[in-house]
Amino acid sequence: MISAYKEGLNFLDKDDGLSAAKKFNEAELLFPQSEWAPKSALMAAYSYYAYNYYGDSIYELEQFIKKYPKGKQQSAVMALLYLVQSQNNNWIPLAAMRYIAKFLDMSYIKVYEVATFYSMFSLAPVGKYFVQICTTTPCMIRGANNVLDVCKKHIAKNQNELSKNKLCSWTEVECLGSCVSAPMMQINQDYFEDLDEKKTEEIIQMLLNDKFPKPGSYRNRKNTAPENGRTTLLEVKNA
Numbered sequence: 673m674i675s676a677y678k679e680g681l682n683f684l685d686k687d688d689g690l691s692a693a694k695k696f697n698e699a700e701l702l703f704p705q706s707e708w709a710p711k712s713a714l715m716a717a718y719s720y721y722a723y724n725y726y727g728d729s730i731y732e733l734e735q736f737i738k739k740y741p742k743g744k745q746q747s748a749v750m751a752l753l754y755l756v757q758s759q760n761n762n763w764i765p766l767a768a769m770r771y772i773a774k775f776l777d778m779s780y781i782k783v784y785e786v787a788t789f790y791s792m793f794s795l796a797p798v799g800k801y802f803v804q805i806c807t808t809t810p811c812m813i814r815g816a817n818n819v820l821d822v823c824k825k826h827i828a829k830n831q832n833e834l835s836k837n838k839l840c841s842w843t844e845v846e847c848l849g850s851c852v853s854a855p856m857m858q859i860n861q862d863y864f865e866d867l868d869e870k871k872t873e874e875i876i877q878m879l880l881n882d883k884f885p886k887p888g889s890y891r892n893r894k895n896t897a898p899e900n901g902r903t904t905l906l907e908v909k910n911a
């Protein structure tokens with residue numbers, strides 16, 4: 673089983689993500705039947721996909737690099753990872769990291785280090801609707817565990833597991849910087865705030881029906897303004 677996995681990695685090494693299997697079926701034939709076989713085959717197939725994809729996106733990548741001084745093009749690594757993710761169903765394939773390393777003339781491990789450090793980068797497939805639930809202290813004491821339970825009940829028992837209809841997945845994350853609207857969660861690029869169990873259920877049901885709910889406060893607050901109007905700075909206009 674391990675050797676099948678290694679074989680998958682060697683396959684990617686050999687081809688460097690630039691000329692891997694032309695389609696999933698071909699890739700699947702390269703690996704012996706085992707628990708790891710589909711994963712290895714999938715990686716190879718994605719490798720091919722990444723090559724084609726970035727072949728069409730070179731111009732966009734170059735525009736990012738131009739924003740940095742000459743000789744400092746490696747500073748564009750996060751921007752490039754983010755671009756990859758936003759254009760690849762919210763996750764970054766291994767082959768794309770290799771491609772970025774080559775493109776920026778840096779070692780692959782450095783790209784990998786950046787990609788694995790930030791939770792904003794996903795290195796495995798996620799649902800079309802990727803739900804990130806903050807469970808840091810302010811959200812936790814305001815009921816983040818209830819939000820978590822709803823996701824476990826309706827999306828999947830474990831984090832990073834796809835829902836039965838393959839549309840959603842969820843994960844637990846650290847503070848997303850919106851503590852004033854706790855508890856909250858991020859779905860793809862948007863924040864859903866001031867949640868409770870019932871509101872979370874409604875949101876998740878919409879996602880499972882392939883509809884994107886309205887982001888923002890679920891207690892009808894305007895941004896993070898106090899619910900019952902201002903109590904300070906009353907004399908300051910537009911405070």
Ligand code: FES
Pocket residue numbers: 806807808809810811812846847848849850851852854856
């Ligand atoms: S603790 Fe949840 S957003 Fe900060």
